[in-house]
Amino acid sequence: MSISHTLLGLLEAGPRHGYDLxxxxxxxxxxxxxxxxxxxxxxxxRLLKNGLVExxxxxxxxxxxxxxxxxxxxxxxxxxxxxxxxxxxxxYLQSTLYTKVVLALLTDRPAGQLxxxxxxxxxRLMRNLTDRKRRGDLADQLICDHALFHLEADLRWLExxxxxxxxxxxxxxx
Amino acid sequence: MTSAAPAGSLLTAxxxxxxxxxxxxxxxxxxxxxPGEVVAVMGPxxxxxxxxxxxxxxxxxxxxxxxxxxxRNLSAMADRERSxxxxxxxxxxxxxxxLVPELTCVENVALPLRLNGAKRKDxxxxxxxxxxxxxxxxxxxxxxxxxxxxxxxxxxxxxxxxPNPRVIFADEPTGALDSLNGxxxxxxxxxxxxxxxxxxxxxxxxxxxxxxxxxxxxxRDGKSRDLTLEFTG
Numbered sequence: 115m116s117i118s119h120t121l122l123g124l125l126e127a128g129p130r131h132g133y134d135l136x137x138x139x140x141x142x143x144x145x146x147x148x149x150x151x152x153x154x155x156x157x158x159x160r161l162l163k164n165g166l167v168e169x170x171x172x173x174x175x176x177x178x179x180x181x182x183x184x185x186x187x188x189x190x191x192x193x194x195x196x197x198x199x200x201x202x203x204x205x206y207l208q209s210t211l212y213t214k215v216v217l218a219l220l221t222d223r224p225a226g227q228l229x230x231x232x233x234x235x236x237x238r239l240m241r242n243l244t245d246r247k248r249r250g251d252l253a254d255q256l257i258c259d260h261a262l263f264h265l266e267a268d269l270r271w272l273e274x275x276x277x278x279x280x281x282x283x284x285x286x287x288x
Numbered sequence: 289m290t291s292a293a294p295a296g297s298l299l300t301a302x303x304x305x306x307x308x309x310x311x312x313x314x315x316x317x318x319x320x321x322x323p324g325e326v327v328a329v330m331g332p333x334x335x336x337x338x339x340x341x342x343x344x345x346x347x348x349x350x351x352x353x354x355x356x357x358x359x360r361n362l363s364a365m366a367d368r369e370r371s372x373x374x375x376x377x378x379x380x381x382x383x384x385x386x387l388v389p390e391l392t393c394v395e396n397v398a399l400p401l402r403l404n405g406a407k408r409k410d411x412x413x414x415x416x417x418x419x420x421x422x423x424x425x426x427x428x429x430x431x432x433x434x435x436x437x438x439x440x441x442x443x444x445x446x447x448x449x450x451p452n453p454r455v456i457f458a459d460e461p462t463g464a465l466d467s468l469n470g471x472x473x474x475x476x477x478x479x480x481x482x483x484x485x486x487x488x489x490x491x492x493x494x495x496x497x498x499x500x501x502x503x504x505x506x507x508r509d510g511k512s513r514d515l516t517l518e519f520t521g
Binding site for chain 1: 494499504
């Protein structure tokens, strides 16, 4: 999963400071693997350097000053491109795909289209494997079958998610 | 959704609408296929994919929209003309072979040829060559009730291919088979169709079956989406 794209996507809802970003990330995507503070600040400073975010203001309090970050137009384009590009089909993609779907819903982008694009990419690879299997020997067939069954599982997940998009949208936007 | 049909298409549909009572089955679906091409029609249950297949095959008449086969308007044809076209140009494979139980396997395959006017001997000779090609010539003299599901489905594929159709409509052709038999049926069906330059409209909800196609069209809520055409413009 791309943490920088996910944090950028979260900033589309409005400027936030690092702690806020971490908390939202953990709540939506972290589950059993919360993000380390250091990782948030390192990511934000890299995004800042690349012009994808800018400092929107600084909050002063008892502790150190806290910077508030806002996404730039270049940052929005970057998220847009990430969401629109299918992932290379491979086993155990679910966490990245899940993140993309949730972010698309959170940012009012067409999540169904994202799933369709991914399905086409998966099927493209499945066609290549099926073709290789037809021309290959038994070893080739077994190796291709293993990959095909994993891809098929991903596709079933894509189907089910497509069927549950409305419910998921209602839940993530709560 | 596709708008204009690509040049060289054999069978095209644009803006199809079909409702059963107040339930819409197709809501502006479009489709196109070239000779020799295998197109998978995918989508969840109840999405309208079987209705799309039935409209394309002239079995169901859409409420509105245009279907063109070989530059002829299918929707404007009389029932008799459409039936004749189905016999001469189209072949069908269904989930459960739907073979005639009283006839032997070779007689089943010969049946469409006989209906098109072929003599019994000629029809059965051609039928037997198709059974050989589909690796089921050993069951030629048996009745459908005496053969396995996989063998029966291969006989059904042979029956669809025997009259040299230009379009084969296959509705979940491997739905009742195990993985190994399903794969072999798909290999034999697509190899035979490609070698005779027949187009195959393949309705399936299984990705592994769809992987035998050249491209897929997704039907959801009665609307079809041809991603390959969108990508290639």
